[in-house]
Amino acid sequence: MSRRTPPRPIAADEDLAKLARALAHPARVRVLRLLARREGCIGCDIVADLELAQSTVSEHLRILKAAGLIEGEVDGPRICYRLHREGLARLKELVAAL
Amino acid sequence: MSRRTPPRPIAADEDLAKLARALAHPARVRVLRLLARREGCIGCDIVADLELAQSTVSEHLRILKAAGLIEGEVDGPRICYRLHREGLARLKELVAAL
DNA sequence: CGATTATATCGTTCTTCGACGATAGGCGAA
DNA sequence: TTCGCCTATCGTCGAAGAACGATATAATCG
Numbered sequence: 001m002s003r004r005t006p007p008r009p010i011a012a013d014e015d016l017a018k019l020a021r022a023l024a025h026p027a028r029v030r031v032l033r034l035l036a037r038r039e040g041c042i043g044c045d046i047v048a049d050l051e052l053a054q055s056t057v058s059e060h061l062r063i064l065k066a067a068g069l070i071e072g073e074v075d076g077p078r079i080c081y082r083l084h085r086e087g088l089a090r091l092k093e094l095v096a097a098l
Numbered sequence: 099m100s101r102r103t104p105p106r107p108i109a110a111d112e113d114l115a116k117l118a119r120a121l122a123h124p125a126r127v128r129v130l131r132l133l134a135r136r137e138g139c140i141g142c143d144i145v146a147d148l149e150l151a152q153s154t155v156s157e158h159l160r161i162l163k164a165a166g167l168i169e170g171e172v173d174g175p176r177i178c179y180r181l182h183r184e185g186l187a188r189l190k191e192l193v194a195a196l
Numbered sequence: 197c198g199a200t201t202a203t204a205t206c207g208t209t210c211t212t213c214g215a216c217g218a219t220a221g222g223c224g225a226a
Numbered sequence: 227t228t229c230g231c232c233t234a235t236c237g238t239c240g241a242a243g244a245a246c247g248a249t250a251t252a253a254t255c256g
Binding site: 010012013014016017020021022023024025026027028029030032033036088091092095096098 | 108110111112114115118119120121122123124125126127128130131134186189190193194196
């Protein structure tokens with residue numbers, strides 16, 4: 001157990017890779033910036049901002065949510081998205097530690 | 099030209115997405131950590147550390163190099179890889195700015 | 197020179213991603 | 227309840243990613 005670099009996957013590597021994958025598309029980065037700018041939440045305005053089909057945007061949002069970078073709260077017939085500070089903080093930690 | 103959010107791609111989004119894509123695989127994250135640990139350079143030891151075929155590792159290194167996160171210097175018959183501080187710093191900047 | 201070692205590249209196969217249209221479900225308003 | 231808006235999900239298709247073995251290139255050693 002004094003091996004220098006254990007051959008096992010190493011959880012932190014997987015974690016960072018997963019978060020990075022969520023960032024690995026300009027549309028998703030744009031969504032994050034959008035949510036950062038407007039402190040509050042945004043509904044379908046995201047669809048209007050990105051120039052993509054609604055279903056495509058929905059998929060990007062799903063990916064960001066699955067990665068823990070954003071969260072969506074149901075607000076009547078629409079959904080209010082906002083940054084998920086904890087997930088974002090974890091991402092920053094992991095990157096800063098590189 | 100007073101549009102709030104111009105529909106153009108926005109270079110910074112593309113940049114961050116590209117960098118993130120380079121990080122979007124555990125093997126590549128691991129390489130970065132490896133190079134961070136051993137301050138100096140490493141040759142084919144990377145192949146030994148990752149449990150992947152040499153050609154696969156070579157491809158991962160190519161991707162990291164293309165993203166500007168590492169650099170390789172020819173050292174006789176082998177190649178000495180090290181972190182590319184500037185690229186890494188740019189990545190950290192962009193992520194921290196989120 | 198010939199052998200050895202370290203890397204890169206090529207070609208293939210399989211999987212995953214990204215985009216779209218079509219459609220279904222939920223909620224508020226009329 | 228019926229209509230209309232917002233969102234999610236499904237199915238499909240083409241593009242890109244990931245892995246490998248085989249092979250090519252380059253430099254050192256004997």
